[in-house]
Amino acid sequence: ETLPQFKPTFKLKVGTDVYDAKRRPAWTDRILYKVNTGNYDDVKLKLTQQNYRSHPEFYESDHKPVSSFFRIAVFSNKLADQLLLKAFHPVVKFHIDEVYLDEDNVLVYTVDTKDMRYLRSWDWIGVYRADTFNLETYLAFLWAPSHPARDNAYELYFDENVFIRSGKYRLAYHSSDSRDILGISPPFPARVRDLVPEVGVEASEEL
Numbered sequence: 001e002t003l004p005q006f007k008p009t010f011k012l013k014v015g016t017d018v019y020d021a022k023r024r025p026a027w028t029d030r031i032l033y034k035v036n037t038g039n040y041d042d043v044k045l046k047l048t049q050q051n052y053r054s055h056p057e058f059y060e061s062d063h064k065p066v067s068s069f070f071r072i073a074v075f076s077n078k079l080a081d082q083l084l085l086k087a088f089h090p091v092v093k094f095h096i097d098e099v100y101l102d103e104d105n106v107l108v109y110t111v112d113t114k115d116m117r118y119l120r121s122w123d124w125i126g127v128y129r130a131d132t133f134n135l136e137t138y139l140a141f142l143w144a145p146s147h148p149a150r151d152n153a154y155e156l157y158f159d160e161n162v163f164i165r166s167g168k169y170r171l172a173y174h175s176s177d178s179r180d181i182l183g184i185s186p187p188f189p190a191r192v193r194d195l196v197p198e199v200g201v202e203a204s205e206e207l
Helices: 077-083 113-118
Strands: 047-054 066-072 092-095 105-111 124-129 140-143 153-158 167-174 181-184 188-191
Touching: 092 181, 105 113, 105 167, 140 153
Parallel strands: none
Antiparallel strands: 047 066, 092 105, 105 153, 124 140, 124 167, 167 181, 167 188
């Protein structure tokens, strides 16, 4: 852990920035991390903490939340092939432009034939708000289809109860076998479908 440079995060009076005089202020909210640098014989993995801060703007609790950003060294494609790392590249590629609120939506993802060996029968796709950073806070999910609808394309059928608020969302494909993320979609908007007024044409007869 990097030594915290922010004020103690506990205990404050709820709704204020005032510490509770009955308790000694303390840094009870912490982020600890560890990286196993020696997983591979010829490569030393590296994790660097870039930012570590509290969020005093939150008043819903007697704690102040903390967050951190990390920089992680990753493998090049060439090195991944040399090390025989499975599924180094994204396996699932989502193709989504936008979705419509309060409607059934069909979304598509593709998987290259050579990568289908990574798919399992209990894989699932989670729906997230685009500004969410916690993979456990999905809004809804679907089990991944077992067979493509056509060629290498798979279709996901979301009913009208999934996308009910405007904004941006993401999908994440979760592997049940390795508990890995095999693909994450770019953010996509959800909006109300534009209503096109019907133009009535009056028929007339020439007598």
